Amino acid sequence: MLSERRWDAIVAIVATVIALGVLFLFAPPTPSRTAVSLAALVLFVAGYAVVGRAAVEPPRAAWRYPAFLSVAAVAVGIGVGAAPFMAMLQTLAYPLVWVIGDSRRRGIGGSAVIAGSVFVGVIIGNGADADSVVAGATTAVFSLAFAIAIGLWIARIAEYGEERERLLSELTAAQGQVEALSRERGASAERERLARDIHDTLAQTLAGLVIFAERAGRQSREGQTDAAAATIATVEQVARDALAEARALVARTAAVPREPAFAAAVERLVERFRAQGHAAIELDTADAAGELDRETQVVLLRCLQEALSNAAKHAAADRVQVRVRVDAAGGAALEVADDGRGFEPASPGAGFGLDGMRERVALAGGTFEVDSTAGRGTSLRVHLPTARQDAVDDVSGGAP
Structure with a gap:
């Protein structure tokens, strides 16, 4: 849906075009009618600025729709009664009724009210004869049908956009969950890998150190000095290997010996x-x-x-x-x-x-x-x- 600023621009441009048409191209037969038509146009713009504009975007106060519909219907009826060219005001009234009404039921009902005001305006401007009734009815019916068709089409597009936005939000949330699960699974796999590496490297090497230390202690107690010294040298070498393995694990590299x-x-x-x-x-x-x-x-x-x-x-x-x-x-x-x-x-x-x-x-x-x-x-x-x-x-x- 269009924002408030865009509607401001649309209302200003269309109102200016209608005012210029009334003044220079399709002027009413008398100056008084020109003044009335311009006053109706000002009333419509004021109604939009004071009442309707704040309801273009949600949240919408419940009273604004009937208030704006009333002002718009009066302005359109008076304007069409003063100058036939003021029927162009329908191009603003119908879309705004659908936008501010924010539902199919209100849009159709509001369009019927605007069409009725056009019919009344034609009767006021041309008299209550048969030709005026036929002309007013024809204009009102065709404009109403067109407004309802366009309104339903736009409403469907808006609902489709909202549905896509909802699905996109759900998809984004689902992707976030998948990403979280992937991170969790990756962390779990990394923990298992570290557990295997620790078991296969440090745990095995430390177990060997325990065995060599026990052997060295036993040899020392039995007086086997040379054998104990050799075992201690082996303990030193195995301890160095364990240190290298630990550093490799910290660096997240496998503790593979460095021989080519x-x-x-x-x-x-x-x-x-x-x-x-x-x-x-x-x-x-x-x-x-x-x-x-x-x-x-x-x-x-x-x-x-x-x-x-x-x-x-x-x-x-x-x-x-x-x-x-x-x-x-x-x-x-x-x-x-x-x-x-x-x-x-x-x-x-x-x-x-x-x-x-x-x-x-x-x-x-x-x-x-x-x-x-x-x-x-x-x-x-x-x-x-x-x-x-x-x-x-x-x-x-x-x-x-």
Whole structure:
């Protein structure tokens, strides 16, 4: 809908045009009629300025509509009776009645009142003969029909605009809720990622520190000075590794060793577990000469770290076999097998171990398999596809 200022401009322009037409183009036969028609025009403009203008935009006081309708009907009737050209005042009266009435019922009723005033004005100006009645009725009926048709059309457009505004507000609110849920989900995913990283890095390293510290204390109490010193040196090195891992986590980067070759990173991790002395670890990296992206390295190293930790702490294994393969295209596979006590994979576990590995591998688009039987050891296999193959799979899966 138009604002008050725009209606001010419209009323001023149309009133000026009507006044000029009455004075210079379609002047009434007598000066008195000219004065009456101009007075009617002034009455209409004053009625708009004093009563109608404040009701153009909501909120609208209930009394303003009938008050303005009365002033407009009187002004139109008197003006048309004084000068036929004053019928042009309908171009202002009808739209303002619909705008200020603010409903179909009031718009139609107000239009009928204005049409009736036009009919009365024609009768007053031309006399109550048959020709005047026919002319007045014809003018009133046609103007009323046109006003109602245009008014209903404009009202429908206004309702459509309001409906669109309401839907837009609802959509904006819904988008805000979706954004909030997305932030919450992202925060939850970030918390889970941090939990996995802490479990796979700091928690594992601190557990190793506890084991080495206990060994050093036992060696010291037994008088094994050299062995205790060597263990303390290992504790120092592991503590430095823990510090590096903590800094990596703070920087939101994975705590991957900084060797340029992936095989060297695997050997370093295996050597750390060998130093704990729980099990003999056989490592095969002959087929791990290919280059891997950083994310794939993170997944494989975390899975290897968790598998070795489980073999040492839970399986009580004496022997662990580790095999890492990297193909030229960037795909990788990890196999870890131990001769420990084993477990039932179907039984629910407590902790992040297997579930964390399975989730990490799934997020990387790989496969994770565990084969274990109570008393017969455990075999763990991880396979990660190349980044190119991952993209092809996504496209193929989304094709119809």
